Amino acid sequence: xxxxxxxxxxxxxxxxxxxxxxxxxxxxxxxxxxxxxxxxxxxxxxxxxxxxxxxxxxxxxxxxxxxxxxxxxxxxxxxxxxxxxxxxxxxxxxxxxxxxxxxxxxxxxxxxxxxxxxxxxxxxxxxxxxxxxxxxxxxxxxxxxxxxxxxxxxxxxxxxxxxxxxxxxxxxxxxxxxxxxxxxxxxxxxxxxxxxxxxxxxxxxxxxxxxxxxxxxxxxxxxxxxxxxxxxxxxxxxxxxxxxxxxxxxxxxxxxxxxxxxxxxxxxxxxxxxxxxxxxxxxxxxxxxxxxxxxxxxxxxxxxxxxxxxxxxxxxxxxxxxxxxxxxxxxxxxxxxxxxxxxxxxxxxxxxxxxxxxxxxxxxxxxxxxxxxxxxxxxxxxxxxxxxxxxxxxxxxxxxxxxxxxxxxxxxxxxxxxxxxxxxxxxxxxxxxxxxxxxxxxx
Numbered sequence: 003x004x005x006x007x008x009x010x011x012x013x014x015x016x017x018x019x020x021x022x023x024x025x026x027x028x029x030x031x032x033x034x035x036x037x038x039x040x041x042x043x044x045x046x047x048x049x050x051x052x053x054x055x056x057x058x059x060x061x062x063x064x065x066x067x068x069x070x071x072x073x074x075x076x077x078x079x080x081x082x083x084x085x086x087x088x089x090x091x092x093x094x095x096x097x098x099x100x101x102x103x104x105x106x107x108x109x110x111x112x113x114x115x116x117x118x119x120x121x122x123x124x125x126x127x128x129x130x131x132x133x134x135x136x137x138x139x140x141x142x143x144x145x146x147x148x149x150x151x152x153x154x155x156x157x158x159x160x161x162x163x164x165x166x167x168x169x170x171x172x173x174x175x176x177x178x179x180x181x182x183x184x185x186x187x188x189x190x191x192x193x194x195x196x197x198x199x200x201x202x203x204x205x206x207x208x209x210x211x212x213x214x215x216x217x218x219x220x221x222x223x224x225x226x227x228x229x230x231x232x233x234x235x236x237x238x239x240x241x242x243x244x245x246x247x248x249x250x251x252x253x254x255x256x257x258x259x260x261x262x263x264x265x266x267x268x269x270x271x272x273x274x275x276x277x278x279x280x281x282x283x284x285x286x287x288x289x290x291x292x293x294x295x296x297x298x299x300x301x302x303x304x305x306x307x308x309x310x311x312x313x314x315x316x317x318x319x320x321x322x323x324x325x326x327x328x329x330x331x332x333x334x335x336x337x338x339x340x341x342x343x344x345x346x347x348x349x350x351x352x353x354x355x356x357x358x359x360x361x362x363x364x365x366x367x368x369x370x371x372x373x374x375x376x377x378x379x380x381x382x383x384x385x386x387x388x389x390x391x392x393x394x395x396x397x398x399x400x401x402x403x404x405x406x407x408x409x410x411x412x413x414x415x416x417x418x419x420x421x422x423x424x425x426x427x428x429x430x431x432x433x434x435x436x437x438x439x440x441x442x443x444x445x
Contacts, residue, residue: 033123039256040128046247047135051078051142053240057295058146059438060234061344066150067229067438069429073145073157077138080162085134087111092170093133097180104174104181122254132251133173140169140200146344147208148215150226151425154433156416160211160408168207168404172199172397183393187385188377191393192365194263195252197307197358198397205351206398207405209342214409215419217341219426229438231291238295242271245302249309262366263309266317267302270309273321274301281329296349300328303353308361316364324356351398358394362387 055074062070081089088110095106108114118126141161145152175181176193183191183198193199218226228234250264278297279289304324305317312320331348342348362383373381409418424432431437 031123032119032125033256036122036254036256037124037128039260040124040132040251040254043247043251044128044132044135046244047132047139047251048078048244050241050244050248051075051135051139053237053244054139054142056233056237057241057299058149058237058344060230060232060237061228061292062149063226063428064229064439065428065430065437067430068434068436069154069432070145070149071438072154072434073149073152074142076158077142077161080158081138081141081165082134084162084165085130085137089137089165089170090130090133092166093137093173094178095174097174097178101175101180101182103171104178120254124254129254136196136200136248137165137169137173140196140204141165143200143204143346143350144208144211145346147212147342147346149343150218150429151215151343151420152211153417153420153424154429156412156418159412159416160418163408163412164207164405167408168203168401169199172203172400175396176393183396186392187389189373189381189386189389191358191389192311192361192386193307193358193393194310195249195306197303197354198393201303201306201350201354202358202394202397203401205347205349205354206402208346209340209351210402210405211409212342212347213340214406217339218343219422221341222336222339228292235291235295238298242298242302245271245306249306253310259310262313265314266305266309266312269314270301270305270317270321270324271298272301273318274298274304274325277301277322277325278329281326285329296328296332296345297325299349300324300353303350304357304360307354307358308364311366311369312361312364313366316361316366319364320357320360323360324353327356328352355394355398358390359387362390 051074055071058074059067059071090112091106091109092103095104095109098105106114112127112130115126115130120126120129122129141164144161144164145157175183176191176199178184191198220226245267246264249267250260253259253263275294275297278293278300282293283289301321301324304320305312308317308320328345328349331352332345335342335345335348365383365386370381373386412418420429420432
């Protein structure tokens, strides 16, 4: 029997070993396990965009549901094209103009990476597409701040220019190996999956845009109710699922760091949701489905910069504190009276800031030991906290200022805000000639 199965067993061993490492055409080793996970993560992050569309779409009035959903979907088209053309090069190319952004002519339309295999063992195409999904969802997040009142054409121009002038430089500063925030203070600003690059930039930009446009007509004196909280809850669920790719995929591997980031993501989302329910019960006497969904997002946003460096207990505490901070930010918004329609700043801006700063106090021991070794013992927690604070301030200030200038420029060409008639008719009818709910009258 042994002789009979000797050759098949040998063949099976060879085939199994081939599943781990394949050989690329240029001789570089491909880690098929890591590649498979990164392909999955790329799909999961893309899933977040229809999830975001559902989350936002359910929160607006029925006459604006399709227009709001289109804000997320049109970003998939516009930003994907820009990313392939120049975005990847601006983010991950070598420093130009003193490090304002990157550039690599081989990345222009991805012409130079056709057979490129990264040191992590994945094709560079996969890494590029994974990072491209971050570039898509970031401007889509901004749309929540000015939902129900922005011109669709102006929005399309805005996200295109914003992606080039705000997202790409920030991404280069934080994630490119020669970016100045990547190297700040020796170990650099920690942003594992996008606390500063994605959430702080989107939240602050959304706040600036909301203040520029002004409130929705009738706000805050007229109650503006969500049209479909069922859709919102389903969107929140899709975001939670997709966030595993968002955070765990940012390890650019399939190993221990991936598992650590995935676990931190789950714990922070759960603790954030439960904390919001408790806070809401104590403050208002009721626990709402929207509150639970908001807590999920607060926890997920806050753990995004921290997922790869904190242990589960740290993620749990970050999720709880983030819910407290975001809840208070929304209450303050209501008192001040500005109209951040779907709380883009209250959740993403404040959650991102909270996570970027808090992570310093929960960094795992192995990371601290590595930092001490890399800096010859000069690394300290307080130095890292200072680096995190500098990164937060730079991201917020840069995103806010450039966003304001972009809106001013676009508003001179195309009115950034919809006309009164268009708003009264609703975005669905005014810009798309459709209704989200064909059997119902707009409300």
